[in-house]
Amino acid sequence: MRQLADFLTERAWTLAFLVALFVLLYPYGRAFVLNVEVTPARRGYEVALRSGCFTCHGPDGIGGVKNPGSEDEEVPGFAGGVPMMWAKDDAELREYILDGAPARKRQDPEYQQKIRQWLLVMPAYRDFLSDREVDDLVAYIRARSDLIVPSDPQAAQGHELAVQLGCFHCHGPMGSGGPPNPGSFKGYIPGWWGHDFRDLVRSDDELRQWIREGNIDRLRNHPVARWFIDRQRVYMPAYKDFLTEEQIDALVAYVRWVNRGPWKQELDRAQR
Numbered sequence: 475m476r477q478l479a480d481f482l483t484e485r486a487w488t489l490a491f492l493v494a495l496f497v498l499l500y501p502y503g504r505a506f507v508l509n510v511e512v513t514p515a516r517r518g519y520e521v522a523l524r525s526g527c528f529t530c531h532g533p534d535g536i537g538g539v540k541n542p543g544s545e546d547e548e549v550p551g552f553a554g555g556v557p558m559m560w561a562k563d564d565a566e567l568r569e570y571i572l573d574g575a576p577a578r579k580r581q582d583p584e585y586q587q588k589i590r591q592w593l594l595v596m597p598a599y600r601d602f603l604s605d606r607e608v609d610d611l612v613a614y615i616r617a618r619s620d621l622i623v624p625s626d627p628q629a630a631q632g633h634e635l636a637v638q639l640g641c642f643h644c645h646g647p648m649g650s651g652g653p654p655n656p657g658s659f660k661g662y663i664p665g666w667w668g669h670d671f672r673d674l675v676r677s678d679d680e681l682r683q684w685i686r687e688g689n690i691d692r693l694r695n696h697p698v699a700r701w702f703i704d705r706q707r708v709y710m711p712a713y714k715d716f717l718t719e720e721q722i723d724a725l726v727a728y729v730r731w732v733n734r735g736p737w738k739q740e741l742d743r744a745q746r
C-alpha cells in the first residue's frame with residue numbers, strides 16, 4: 475500500500491514537472507512545431523521598438539512628435555512618403571541609422587548649423603546595432619514608407635484602400651505580419667508574404683472570401699481551426715457591406731501583388 479502511494483506521488487511530481495516545463499517552453503515549443511513566420515520587416519519593427527526609435531518618430535513611426543527649432547517643428551514619421559524623401563535610398567537610410575545622417579549632410583556646414591537649433595536630433599546607433607539589425611530596420615522602414623507601390627492601376631487602388639482601411643495596422647506594413655493575436659493558432663496575425671499566406675489562401679476565391687466575410691469555408695468547417703477562430707481575440711473584419719465589388723477586386727489585386735513579390739527586386743535595386 476505504502477509503496478503504491480509513493481509510486482503515485484512520484485508520478486504526480488513527474489507529471490507536474492512536465493506540465494510546468496511545457497508551459498514555460500510553450501512559445502518556443504510552438505514556434506518550433508508550428509513553423510512560425512517572422513519577416514525581416516517584422517523583425518525590424520521589433521528592433522525599432524527596443525531601440526527607442528518610436529520615442530522620437532512616434533508610435534509605429536507615425537510621426538507627430540514635436541521638435542521645436544526644426545523647419546517642420548516635428549520629427550519626421552516613417553510613413554506617408556514625403557518625409558522619407560530626405561533619405562534618397564537604402565544606403566542613406568543606413569547612414570541615418572548608423573551616423574545620425576548621411577555623410578553628404580553631416581559634412582554640410584549649413585546642415586550642422588541648422589541642427590544646432592533643434593531640440594531633438596537623430597542619434598548615431600553605430601555601436602548599438604548589429605548589421606543584421608540595421609538590415610531589418612531598413613526593411614521595416616521601407617515597408618512602412620508607403621512608397622513601394624504597384625504600377626498596375628487596379629493594384630495601386632488596392633494599396634490606397636489598404637492604407638485607408640487600416641489593413642496594415644493588423645497585418646503589419648505591406649502585410650509583413652506578426653502583430654500579436656492571443657488565442658489564435660500561431661499567436662500572431664498572419665502576413666501576406668510567405669508560407670502562412672500559402673496555407674490560408676489557396677485561391678482567388680478564398681482571398682476574396684477572406685476580405686468579404688472575414689473567414690473562409692475551408693477553415694470554418696474544420697473543427698480544430700474553428701476552435702481557434704472563435705478563440706482568437708483579434709479577428710479579420712468582414713468588409714462586404716462596406717466596400718463595392720470593384721474595391722474588393724482592387725484589394726485582391728494588391729494582396730496578390732504583395733504576395734508575388736516583384737517589389738522585393740525593387741528593394742534589392744535600391745540597396746545596391
Ligand code: HEC
Nearest residue numbers: 525526527530549550551557558560561570594595596597
Ligand atoms: C532623439 C530622437 C530620435 C531617436 C531616438 C531616433 N531618431 Fe531618427 N530622426 C530624428 C530626427 C530629429 C530626424 C530628422 C533628421 C534630419 O532631418 O536630418 C531623424 C531622421 C531619421 C531618418 C531619416 C528621415 C526619414 O524619415 O527618412 C531615419 C530613417 C531615422 N531617423 C530612423 C531612425 C531609427 C531607425 C531610429 C531607431 C534606431 C531612430 N531614427 C531614432 C530623431 C530621432
Ligand code: HEC
Nearest residue numbers: 639640641644663664665670671674684703708709710725
Ligand atoms: C482588426 C484587425 C484586422 C484588420 C483591420 C484586417 N485584418 Fe485581415 N486578418 C486579420 C486576422 C486576425 C486574420 C486571421 C484570421 C483567422 O485566422 O481566422 C486575417 C486574415 C486575413 C487574410 C488571410 C490570411 C493571411 O495570410 O493574411 C487576408 C488575405 C486578409 N486578412 C486581408 C486583409 C485586408 C485586405 C484587410 C484590409 C481591407 C484586412 N485584412 C484587415 C485581422 C485583420
